[in-house]
Amino acid sequence: MRKIHVIGIGAGDPEQLTLQAVRVLRSTDVFFVLDKGEVKSDLTRLRHDILATHLPDGGYRLVEARDPERDRTAGGAAYSPAVGDWRSARAGIYERLIAGELGEDESGAFLVWGDPALYDSTIGILEEILDRRPGAFTYDVVPGVSSVSSLVARHRTGLNRVAxxxxxxxxxxxxEGLPEGVDDVVVMLDAHQAFQRYADQDIDIYWGAYIGTPDEILESGPIAEAAPRITRLRAEARERKGWIMDTYLLRRNPGGRRRT
Structure with missing residues (x-):
């Protein structure tokens, strides 16, 4: 029976892998990596660096495939179907890789940024394949250090306050608006810098980009003061690298004004 490991590899720092993740890496025969193209070649290189750090003697095979393009222009009601189409295209690639590159008694692995349970599609894609081909393989999931955990650690704060x-x-x-009754909000996948619309409120922001990598950028402070700096840093970084991955924590202060 083919075995698949879904391994959380943290936000980019090879030292953030758990002992469990390192143990599973060392028992894996084949690593599957999706190439996102030249612009995001850093992401592929970081995976190579992680393997070189923890498996310096080799002894594994590396299989790469091109990641399908997602329609990033789709909005509104078309957004979810576009994501669904992209995930299905990925499922087809994963299915071919597992069937064609993995022997019956071998184990393969997908290296997932951060934690596989937080805004990642790998688990859902493997389930989609098993719906079509029951028993084609078994899989397990190794948790990782998420970018959210790394963000608050780097800013020396917590995700929530007492109670x-x-x-x-x-x-x-x-x-669409800040959630009611929640004063601490972590935001991911914000391509349009939605935090800017709250610059008139009594909110602190803790922001980070490329967390856990040599290109890491951090910024924090009252949102009215920090938002322009973050917007500038983000634009400069995107221009320099061609892509950006960032996340942030918004912390509403007691008695802070709320947008109506």
Whole structure:
């Protein structure tokens, strides 16, 4: 029976892998890596660096395939179907890789940024394949250090305050309004910098880009003061590298003004 490992590899720092992740890496025969193209070649190189750090003697095969393009222009009601089409295209690639590159008694692995359970599609894609081909393989999941955990650690703060909830959401959702009854909000996948619309409120922001990598950028402070700096840093970084991955924590202060 083919075995697949879904391994959380943290936000980019090879030292952030757990002991469990390193043990599973060392027992894996084949690593599958999706190439996102020249612009995002850094992401592929970081995976290579992680393998070189923890498996210096080799002894494994590396299989790369091109990641399918996603329609990033789709918005509104078309957004979810576009994501669904992209995930299905990925599922087809994964299915071919597992069937064609992995022997019956071998184990393969997908290296997932951060934690596989947080805004990642790998688990859902493997389930889609098993729906079509029951028993084609088994899989397990190794948790990783998420960019959210790394963000608050680098800013030396916590996700929530005493007895208070924290919500993790997307920039698309934040643009619709801050969640009611939650004063600590983590935002991921914010391509349009939705935090700017709250610059008139009593909110602190803790922001980070390329967290856990040599290109890491951090910024924090009252949102009215920090938002222009973050917008500038983000634009400069995107121009320099051609892509950006960032996340941030919004912390509403007690008695802070709320947008109506």
């Amino acid at each position: 208070g909830p924290v919500q993790i959401t997307t920039g698309r959702r934040l643009a």
